[in-house]
Amino acid sequence: MSVPAPPALEEFRRVVVKVGSALLVDRARGRLRHAWLAALAEDIADLHARGVDVLVVSSGAVALGRTVLGLPPGALRLEESQAAAAVGQIALARHWTEVLGHHGIVAGQVLVTPKDTEERRRYLNARATVQKLLEVRAVPVVNENDTVATVEIRYGDNDRLAARVATMIGADVLVLFSDIDGLYTAPPHSDPTARHLAVIERVTPEIEAMAGGPASELSRGGMRTKVEAAKIAAGGGTHMIIADGRGKNPLRAIREGGRCTWFLSGSTPTAARKTWIAGSLEPCGTLVVDAGAARALQGGASLLPVGVTAVEGQFSKGDAVLIRDPDGRVLGRGLVAYDSGEAAGVIGRSSREIAAGGTPPSRTEMIHRDDLAMVGAWQNNAAIQT
Numbered sequence: 001m002s003v004p005a006p007p008a009l010e011e012f013r014r015v016v017v018k019v020g021s022a023l024l025v026d027r028a029r030g031r032l033r034h035a036w037l038a039a040l041a042e043d044i045a046d047l048h049a050r051g052v053d054v055l056v057v058s059s060g061a062v063a064l065g066r067t068v069l070g071l072p073p074g075a076l077r078l079e080e081s082q083a084a085a086a087v088g089q090i091a092l093a094r095h096w097t098e099v100l101g102h103h104g105i106v107a108g109q110v111l112v113t114p115k116d117t118e119e120r121r122r123y124l125n126a127r128a129t130v131q132k133l134l135e136v137r138a139v140p141v142v143n144e145n146d147t148v149a150t151v152e153i154r155y156g157d158n159d160r161l162a163a164r165v166a167t168m169i170g171a172d173v174l175v176l177f178s179d180i181d182g183l184y185t186a187p188p189h190s191d192p193t194a195r196h197l198a199v200i201e202r203v204t205p206e207i208e209a210m211a212g213g214p215a216s217e218l219s220r221g222g223m224r225t226k227v228e229a230a231k232i233a234a235g236g237g238t239h240m241i242i243a244d245g246r247g248k249n250p251l252r253a254i255r256e257g258g259r260c261t262w263f264l265s266g267s268t269p270t271a272a273r274k275t276w277i278a279g280s281l282e283p284c285g286t287l288v289v290d291a292g293a294a295r296a297l298q299g300g301a302s303l304l305p306v307g308v309t310a311v312e313g314q315f316s317k318g319d320a321v322l323i324r325d326p327d328g329r330v331l332g333r334g335l336v337a338y339d340s341g342e343a344a345g346v347i348g349r350s351s352r353e354i355a356a357g358g359t360p361p362s363r364t365e366m367i368h369r370d371d372l373a374m375v376g377a378w379q380n381n382a383a384i385q386t
């Protein structure tokens, strides 16, 4: 098989880096591997200085907290791991603040539960927060909100969480650091015929079968959750890399051509998202726009309240709505940033008028251009997907 040369990491606009507990925490002593983390921060700072947006998904809260609380080795009960996470997350955030701060980078802690990345209303909020952090060039440091997430409502592993977050923010690539340099055709430690796979273009059942068994004691995700993550990432237009993170400067190692496995996505984050908006969501209402707004939307602009002439139906922030022109033609669909009641109160008014009228709305755009799928573009996106 001819292997396409993978793009260089610094060529991407937005990169998510996921580090697991087994890398961050010294298993025997239950302490943070500080020198390793400092070296990773150096790599992150290097990418960041090249203009790349970097977001970190960091495990380690439970692993750090359990040592402080003196909990016994082995599986923890739910309330024990929640207490451990409460204690460990503070330490984890402090360490990230310190190591990134050393390079003049501000870290921002973001704790999420699956609902924050899956329920559309909260999704828009979580995404807006992360976008803002990236805009001001901070590095968001994300973990699951383990102290409140119970068994039924938690990811439980940060591999899939990282994939959701990566697609949510339209990252181009997600790097999952592991204790192995990628996916093999069979377990490499026990099977001498095992072959390393450098590039995977599609996650097939055969690939899933190669991912085999779970997890070490400290990290929950084994290769299986990593391949699950690859499927989520690919569906959202995000490439994914599994690389060995054990050595120092593991991002630099990838950039210098170190061995890893690439899972390529056939789409881009924007195309995947627009296909999802165009195809999978039932519209809950309609926004009628004036001719000027219709032209602006066709040109790729966001929809502002001033261009809307009527609001039809009952919808909540985050729902899908249809957009019609003055003649009733459907122009596209989008995820609306206002509830229908709030929308009706601001249409036809400029942002300045709205602000002058008292409480400014939470968002300037009624539908952000990233949340819009215009009719002409649907066909193009469909073509990209097939």
Ligand code: GLU
Residues within 6 Å of the ligand: 020, 021, 058, 059, 060, 061, 062, 063, 085, 143, 144, 146, 156, 157, 158, 159, 218, 219, 220, 221
């Ligand atoms: N959220 C967990 C923690 O910070 C880790 C989950 C995982 O290892 O994937 O301890």
